[in-house]
Amino acid sequence: MAISRRVVLHFDKDIVGQSIVCRLAKDMDLEFNIIRAYVTPEEEGLLVMELSGAASNYEEGMRYLSQMGVVVQSLNQDVVRDEVKCTHCGACVNICPAKAFTVDMASRKIDFAGDKCVACGLCIKACPARAMEARF
Amino acid sequence: MLKSIQEINEKIRRGQAVVITAEEVIQAVAEKGVKKVAREVDVVTTGTFGSMCSSGAYINVGHSKPRIKFGGGVAYLNGVPTYAGFAAVDLFIGSNALPDNDPRNKIHPGEFNYGGGHVIEDMVSGKDIKLVARAYGTDCYPRKKLETYINIKDLNEAVLFNPRNAYQNYNVAVNTSSKTIYTYMGVLRPNMGNVSFSSAGQLSPLLKDPYYQTIGIGTRIFLGGGIGYVAWNGTQHNPNVKRGDNGVPVESAGTLAVIGDLKQMNSRWLRGMSWYGYGCSLAVGIGIPIPILSEEILSHAAVKDEDLYGTIIDYSSNYPNREPGTLGQVSYAQLKSGEIEIQGKKVPTASLSSYSRAIEIAGILKEWIQKGEFELTEAVAPLPGVDSGVSFKPLKERPIGEDYTNDGYF
Known part of the structure; x- marks a missing residue:
């Protein structure tokens, strides 16, 4: 059975330099389509991608990633903003790799575009008012 | 004018x-x-x-029966340590204060989910706050232990x-x-x-x-x-x-x-x-x-x-x-x-x-x-103006040397 899943891969800074994703294609015959990538040397890397292939290969791929120390997060989680808690400061704006936060130039409020959000969760801890929450 | x-x-x-x-x-x-x-x-x-960051609040919680003197003891609000070095039932909570068991930056970067600033927010929102205090007891303030909920509306002062x-x-x-x-x-x-x-x-x-x-x-x-x-x-x-x-x-x-x-x-x-x-x-x-x-x-x-x-x-x-x-x-x-x-x-x-x-x-x-x-x-x-001579001085450290270890502070 062929499946297709969207996942977020978190790479610890120690493994950012290794070629991991290409093995999913070579060894497990999985097709990957990178939706977003956020990789800086010496820092945690983040890849949002769609993986397609046989279900058994997909399972094997997931096992391989976890052996390599990659944290896999399914994209069925949503990050939402608590509108009461948000103070519209701006601490999130340049933290979001997907640029889901923008400053409305007229009101100076922070707009959150849920459709751009890749649910990576970087904003959750970077928000001093703790207004961003992960929902599963 | x-x-x-x-x-x-x-x-x-x-x-x-x-x-x-x-x-x-x-x-x-x-x-x-x-x-x-x-x-x-x-x-x-x-x-x-x-x-x-340099913000805080002082409160007077009223006298318990029998009486307790926080001064010289310790007092916590929702697990966050306060400054209790005033008299009997006055406390000051600073916005940066953290619970003793907060992991801080042991796993960097720390999350710092709850501290003094949050206590002040909860207090001003009218939520009940847990007060836990320990004191040494005197003839006029015999009580050594207090554990109670307090609420801003019952406090004498909250400033x-x-x-x-x-x-x-x-x-x-x-x-x-x-x-x-x-x-x-x-x-x-x-x-x-x-x-x-x-x-x-x-x-x-x-x-x-x-x-x-x-x-x-x-x-x-x-x-x-x-x-x-x-x-x-x-x-x-x-x-x-x-x-x-x-x-x-x-x-x-x-x-x-x-x-x-x-x-x-x-x-x-x-x-x-x-x-x-x-x-x-x-x-x-x-x-x-x-x-x-x-x-x-x-x-x-x-x-x-x-x-x-x-x-x-x-x-x-x-x-x-x-x-x-x-x-x-x-x-x-x-x-x-x-x-x-x-x-x-x-x-x-x-x-x-x-x-x-x-x-x-x-x-x-x-x-x-x-x-x-x-x-x-x-x-x-x-306020002191440009002619006041007031300036912002750095700390000039003067090492304490051997005495430092003898004081037993750290």
Whole structure:
């Protein structure tokens, strides 16, 4: 059975330099389509991608990633903003790799575009008012 | 002098005072000029809402039966340690205080989910707070242990008292190192990946009264959604910094110590903050009215973001090591555009204080004054000015040597 899943891969800074994703294609015959990538040397890397292939290969791929120390997060989680808690400061704006936060130039409020959000969760801890929450 | 504070107050009582915000005054002056606006406008309102770490509150919880004396013992509010070194049942809680068992930065960056700032927010929201105290017991205060819920409505006094707020200008932060750093200026990405700033710029109270001509000790202000007062100059008040041609400091300068009844404030304007990898704090809303007593005062109040500058500081080395050196100056208009250029590199910017909330505060204060609910005060004494000789001194360390280990403090 062929499946297709969207996942977020978190790479610890120690493994950012290794070629991991290409093995999913070579060894497990999985097709990957990178939706977003956020990789800086010496820092945690983040890849949002769609993986397609046989279900058994997909399972094997997931096992391989976890052996390599990659944290896999399914994209069925949503990050939402608590509108009461948000103070519209701006601490999130340049933290979001997907640029889901923008400053409305007229009101100076922070707009959150849920459709751009890749649910990576970087904003959750970077928000001093703790207004961003992960929902599963 | 065009008018006195007394005359403005008479107009406020008659509902005739002309009040505009520190944003609106910019447009008004551009259209009509300083001379005309200075005569027409009585008050300009300012506002700022951001993390102000040097904040706290003191409370008096009332005497238990039998009596207990916290002084010399310890007391916790929702698990957060307070300062209990006053008499029997007075406590002070600081915004940065953390529970003893908080992991802090043991696993860096720490999360700092709950601290003193959050206790103040919960208290002002009317939530019950757990008070746990241990004391040594005396003949007149025999009790050694107290564990009880308290609520702000039952306290004798609950007073917000912030030793340093409303900084007149503030650093613009950047990280030139190759790794992410976690600071009170937010998460700073490596290789100048982002820039953060904090001042509200053209709405910020002390930027609109750069020589402290109207804001002084005793000035009545909007504080945390209620009414408060300037109690003193803030700690680290530093009037003698570099100023632009318009007289406005281009780096952190004056500060205010503010005080007010916590019972009439609300949590929209006092919010516990958790700075990733740094610690807890309290976001405070402050608004200060500037009486337009002269053309000079008006022209200061009408300075716009384009003419207000902040200084860019590297938080990966210069700031932590207290080394001099900057990466230049940048206007608040540039900062608010979303991008600035540093050493030829375009860097995205973001504010850490809420400008939209600052606008709201200036608007609320304007409304209070228009409705006659808020009258202006004459300062009881001025804040130390540029001629005061007051400066911001660094700590000169004098090593204690061997005695250090013998005291048993650490």
